[in-house]
């Protein structure tokens with residue numbers, strides 16, 4: 001059971017106050033951040049405009065099973081994305097959600113009756129309802145954002161094999177039973193992935209990139225060898241679809257050794273790599289990500305990020321954090337100011353080595369260890385996103401492979417625009 005905050009509007013700055021206080025931060029990104037933080041619901045009229053034959057309501061991801069009648073996401077006028085965040089996904093009404101409504105014939109985001117911005121539903125890719133040669137709907141094989149293919153080869157994370165080993169905010173362990181009941185396979189058939197991508201590419205202009213991620217696989221001669229091998233096997237097939245040797249794709253993987261990173265670069269052709277530290281504090285990393293801490297460790301994870309810059313080049317490597325998860329209690333920071341200060345110090349250290357940091361908005365989800373925590377204020381997220389983007393810019397690190405046009409989930413890299 002998640003907590004419901006009754007008086008949060010009196011205790012925090014609201015959306016309009018934050019937009020006014022931070023005029024140098026895009027109001028679209030501030031709004032997106034708050035919708036991802038508070039979630040949104042649909043009015044009856046907005047529901048009537050949502051057509052699952054036209055709009056995207058499903059898709060395979062690692063952390064959530066999207067196969068219902070709710071929107072997979074929203075898009076704002078400037079191209080800023082709101083990923084997921086229907087109330088069942090985003091903090092489950094800890095703070096009351098926004099309402100997507102229809103006013104004067106337009107689909108709009110509203111808060112307490114005030115119209116804040118026009119919005120659209122994501123369009124469903126043309127390949128989604130086609131079938132693979134094995135008869136499976138392609139949306140069950142390859143997922144999608146408005147501009148990229150999302151491929152989750154493996155939906156099981158081996159950190160969960162040991163009780164208490166999974167990351168404390170993560171839903172992947174709690175989905176295991178649901179996946180089994182609904183016959184959702186953990187491991188994808190690479191031939192079916194190939195078929196879905198081949199079909200997707202027929203929609204000219206839709207896809208510009210790939211994002212590949214999966215639960216960590218700890219097996220192999222060296223830790224993560226089998227995880228790397230899955231990517232090598234996949235790209236040895238996918239390469240047949242492209243003329244170039246380099247493929248505009250991002251792998252969000254475990255923290256690979258330098259030797260493994262070289263294999264990844266040379267045998268897949270992908271051009272960018274992300275491995276998430278999740279929380280920028282070694283002690284809190286141990287508490288919040290015990291599996292990662294046990295098998296790799298905080299300092300080794302950082303070292304592997306620095307090695308990755310040598311392998312993939314500056315501007316092609318970053319690390320993600322779950323924004324605000326370091327405020328989880330009882331061991332997290334006691335104030336937002338303390339968290340921000342510590343995050344910026346560590347982000348600067350990473351930036352000195354060519355690694356940028358991107359933040360997501362923490363979704364407190366039922367079934368996770370942190371199900372009864374409370375994510376921080378909107379102002380915290382705006383300060384965090386702006387600060388991380390400022391550090392990235394100060395150190396001249398590009399983030400083109402993870403910006404609003406490729407990913408759209410991270411407020412900090414949404415700010416990376418001309």
Ligand code: SF4
Nearest residue numbers: 157166167170172215
């Ligand atoms: S590494 Fe952590 S966040 Fe990633 S899938 Fe495993 S438990 Fe979840």
